[in-house]
Amino acid sequence: MSVSPLYLLGVVLASIALLILLINWRAKMHPFMALMVVSVLAALAAGIPAPEVPETIAEGAGGVLGETGIVVFLGAMLGRLLADTGAVSRIADLVIAHSRPKTAPWLVTGVSFLIGVPMFFEVGMVVVLPVLYAVALRLEVASGRPRTWWVRTIVPAIAALSCLHGMLPPHPGPVAAVTGLHADMGLTILLGVICAVPTVIIAGPLYAFWIAPRVSLEPASELIRQFTGVTMDDAISASETGGETTKGGSSAGQSRAGGSQTTAIKATLVATGSETGRPVSTALAMICVLIPVFLMLAHTVTELAVPGSAIDDVAAFAGSPVIAMLIGVLVTCATLAVQAGMSGQQIRDSFGKGLSSIAGVVLIIAGGGAFNAVLKASGIGDAITDLAGSVSMNPLLLGWLIGLVLSFCTGSATVGIVSATGILAPMVTDASPAFVSLLVIAIGCGSISLNWVNHSGFWFIKEAFGMTIGQATKTHMTVQTIVSVVGFAAVWVLSLFLT
Template identity: 45%
Template sequence: MTAMTGLHADLGLTLAVGIVCAVPTVILAGPVYARWIAPRLADVRPDATLVTQFTGAGRHAGPEPTPAVASAGPGAQHRDEIRPRAGVPTGLAVTAVLVPVALMLLRAVAETALDESSRLRAALTFAGEPLVAMGGGLLFALGVTLVHQGRSGEETRTSLNDSLKSVATILLIIGGGGAFNQVLQDSGIGDAIASAAKGAHVNVIVLGWLIALLLSLTTGSATVGIVSATGIVAPLIGTGGGLEASLLVVAIGAGSLGLNYVNHAGFWLVKESFGMSLTQAAKTQTAVQTLVSVLGLGMALLLSILA
């Protein structure tokens, strides 16, 4: 939304162009690359607690114990505790995931379409703050769990506590990555790259992609890459919008994803969750993100030629 606003791109056209670029990109960077790289990764061992938590492996799969069995002793009580929980319907689960996304999109729309003095805009801006939006998604998920599954508050509290145990180390590592990210941003390296890029004489789509890529790599923030690249290339296309602006939005977005490495929090999340070494994470997370970035640029350039 930031790039579309800064480049005066049409929302509908940008979404259409994005879908056209995304389909072959997702296929090649997803299942095709996965089938090739999977045999070349040896001894990847995800954390056992996470595997159990997300797949239910090791849970008792038999019928529920009868009341007599459940009260027969400590062993029977344990068997009752590990019986599978009723699953949440897929639609509700997907809705819970989309709640934060919807809130952040509403904020972007409000900031674009509503007057600054509007109370509705102020409310949507607050609700769309990333931390507030994620909190809203969490509260929605908790409500769905309590109402649909009929679980008590104590059971929900215990479940939340247990869910934190397996990711506590990952959260600490992500925090460290975020601190490194801020150090890089405060060093001014992003401003230096942006200043050097202004004098480059290359295709505007390639330029937008390259600036977003370099800034994302050096600062560890895709947002910094998108915002800075948009500000630098916007004067080069004027206020006409059209297909070129939409393709440039796609290229900038693609550039911000590439070379996702150790100063990105997402890199550490994937690495630690799947029990990978740095090399294995580079072959998967970094490689996939970079494939998406390069293929996205390639599709944007192809469409610009065909158009």
């Protein structure tokens, strides 16, 4: 069946509209189911013979799961194990011990960035919640309860975690984009980090400094007690008397000279450790978090410095996403889990919890792969390429816009990324590796923008800190939009020099 490019463009626009309707309509269809339904209908409408539709969809979903699913699942296992061994708690202790009014937002930014490397946004935020509450409570009390330190602590964490979630592998969306666009994983990580640093600084500590006086926030006493063991009033009383009220309510004596207000709170902010109670090394915790990223970056470095050598061959093996994540999980098991005293059954249970929490995301990626396969098989991608060429729109800007629109309308950054990837893939077949990696980052930046009431992350942040919708809009949604815009600006600047 021969169809015109305009008809194919109409099919893809109608498919996107139907996808948005199914996900946001009263039925609130799961994104995976919506993607599958839309894939079947789009394939038939685009003229793919009916007997070939099931095979096209199966190959698309299976291909993405084979290349991306393993990395995502291993990342989920690593993230959960880091939390269950108490590794994240050790990093939290380090932040609390060095927090001061001028440095706290920057330390929180760094720690959130570190924790977020192997974890997804909601998972990373759950893990970092005790750190945020502990640091904010301590600084609120030390500063006389101005109700500004909650926002100055929360905003940098949102900026760091959302930036990683949308812009950097091994997160699911960026990994799916890397796979779909055939980008270099290590180069994408390297360029992504370069774009992420100024982005997180502007959207995190700097925006937090400006917005904090304009958003008077203090979580409910129940929330503060849940994450710190004390209420705000108890913490203020301990500060005024110079005593240290522990979670059990006992006095820990006088605080040290020259730091009575800050150290009086410190004993109340006891981070949870591993299930066995054995402390793990903070330095080792940081190493385990960063192992996969270091391995993937090492491959990029050797490929540039000594291509085709034996060292490059070893780095290519160890730096492939699947092997890098597998090594990270195994090293964490052999070091942190053993140091924490976890049994084999406890490690297995930890992995099971991590896998169950990410199954839905992987299904969405599979559905996106099926949709992408239909787009390719029908020739819709070529029609989009012709359209983009006729309007002279830069693929980076087009990718950012498509990711933004789909993410905003469907309520899923992952849906936005995987769908935009399938549409744009035909446009970059002859592009340079740097340009393709920048396109991955641009699409991810677009998917972060305008994450409002139709995104689960918005409601998670609102409820976790007892915010009103207006407060969550000024913090969560605005921060992620700043990350999107500033991140894309960084991508555009890099493209001027690298492509």
